[in-house]
Amino acid sequence: MNTVVLLSTRRLPPTYFDxxxxxLGDQNIVIDVVGWVAPSAWVADKVxxxxxxxxxxxxxxxxxxxxxxxxxxxxxxxxxxxxxAVADPAAVVADEANIAPAAAExxxxxxxxxxxxxxxxxxxxxxxVVKAVEWRARRARKVAGRMLxxxxxxxxxxKFLRGQRATNDLGKNYWERVLSRRDVMATIDKADVVVALxxxxxxxxxxxxxxxxxxxxxxxxxxxxxxxxxxxAPAGNG
Numbered sequence: 001m002n003t004v005v006l007l008s009t010r011r012l013p014p015t016y017f018d019x020x021x022x023x024l025g026d027q028n029i030v031i032d033v034v035g036w037v038a039p040s041a042w043v044a045d046k047v048x049x050x051x052x053x054x055x056x057x058x059x060x061x062x063x064x065x066x067x068x069x070x071x072x073x074x075x076x077x078x079x080x081x082x083x084x085a086v087a088d089p090a091a092v093v094a095d096e097a098n099i100a101p102a103a104a105e106x107x108x109x110x111x112x113x114x115x116x117x118x119x120x121x122x123x124x125x126x127x128x129v130v131k132a133v134e135w136r137a138r139r140a141r142k143v144a145g146r147m148l149x150x151x152x153x154x155x156x157x158x159k160f161l162r163g164q165r166a167t168n169d170l171g172k173n174y175w176e177r178v179l180s181r182r183d184v185m186a187t188i189d190k191a192d193v194v195v196a197l198x199x200x201x202x203x204x205x206x207x208x209x210x211x212x213x214x215x216x217x218x219x220x221x222x223x224x225x226x227x228x229x230x231x232x233a234p235a236g237n238g
Contacts, residue, residue, distance in 0.1 A: 001028055001029070001030055002026060002029055002030070002192045002193070002228060002231060003029070003030040003031075003032065003048075003190055003191050003192050003193075004020075004024065004029055004030070004031055004032070004191060004192065004193050004194075004195060004224060004228075005032045005033075005034060005187060005188050005191040005193075005194045005195070006020070006031065006032070006033045006034070006195050006197055007034050007174075007178075007194065007195065007196045007197060007201035007204055007205055008033060008034070008035050008036065008197045008198060008200075008201055009035075009036040009037065009054075009170055009171075009174055009198055009199075009200030009201055010037070010197065010198050010200070011037050011038070011039065011040050012033070012035065012039050012040065012043075013039065013040045013041065014039065014040070014041050014042065014043045014046050017031055017043065017046040017047055018046070020221060023221045023222075023225060024221065024224060024225050024228055025225060025228065025229075026228065029228075030048045031046070031047040031048055032047065032048050032049045032050075032051075032187050032190075032191065033047055033049065033050045033051065034051050034053060034178060034184050034187070034188075035050060035051070035052055035053070035054070036052075036053060036054035036170070036174050036177075036200065036201075037052075037054050037055070037056055038052050038056045038057060038058050038059060039058075039059065040059070041059050041062075042059050042060070042061055042062055044061070049187065051181070051183065051184055051187065053174070053177040053178065053181060053184060054174070054177070168203075170200040171199070171200050171201070171202060171203035171204065172203060174200055174201060174203070174204050175203050175204040175207055178204050178208075179207075188208065188212070188215075189212075191215060192215070192216075192227075192228075192231060193215070193216050193217075193218065193224050193227045193228060193231075194208055194212075194215060194216070194217040194218070195217075195218055195219075195220070195221065195223075195224045196217070196218070196219050196220075197220070197221075202219060205217045205218075205219060
């Protein structure tokens with residue numbers, strides 16, 4: 001049974017792992033995932049392990065479906081109310097007469113509303129100067145951002161540079177977290193193929209490829225399918 005480790009920085013749905021098995025042509029493949037973000041739903045029944053190394057938490061296991069209530073038998077007799085179960089009209093009137101005094105006692109027992117806390121005093125002296133400088137700095141940054149023409153902000157080159165910078169930062173953080181986790185590195189050591197699924201995982205895949213020459217590290221599922229076909233080829237020829 002072959003093992004694949006998926007490196008991902010995207011939020012993956014549970015159905016994605018069914019697609020992975022189909023694309024790799026092996027329904028019995030062992031899938032281990034090293035994710036920067038948690039999957040969109042419970043995946044314990046879809047993968048062998050899912051190790052979350054980024055922010056957030058794993059989704060909770062869904063509650064089991066309640067068992068259907070037992071249906072009443074058609075032969076069961078209709079319920080009959082015993083005469084002694086009917087309340088005495090005189091007792092009902094007495095209870096209604098006692099409701100008003102009891103409600104008044106409850107209202108009197110409730111605590112009085114607490115006064116609102118006094119507002120914090122405004123900073124004075126050196127603190128006031130620091131606050132003023134911070135406020136002016138924030139205002140200057142906002143003004144500088146508004147001065148940039150909208151056409152430049154929304155242009156394709158600017159969007160590309162912003163996305164590239166975010167991807168580079170994410171890729172470095174992802175790789176540093178992978179390298180610092182012994183459990184993750186132990187999982188990768190057992191893999192037959194390591195697959196980087198997205199741009200944020202490419203840097204980690206490249207570094208793993210340099211460190212583990214004996215383990216194929218590829219980008220995308222089509223390349224992983226070729227590696228699995230090569231692994232199965234010797235067994236088929238025998």
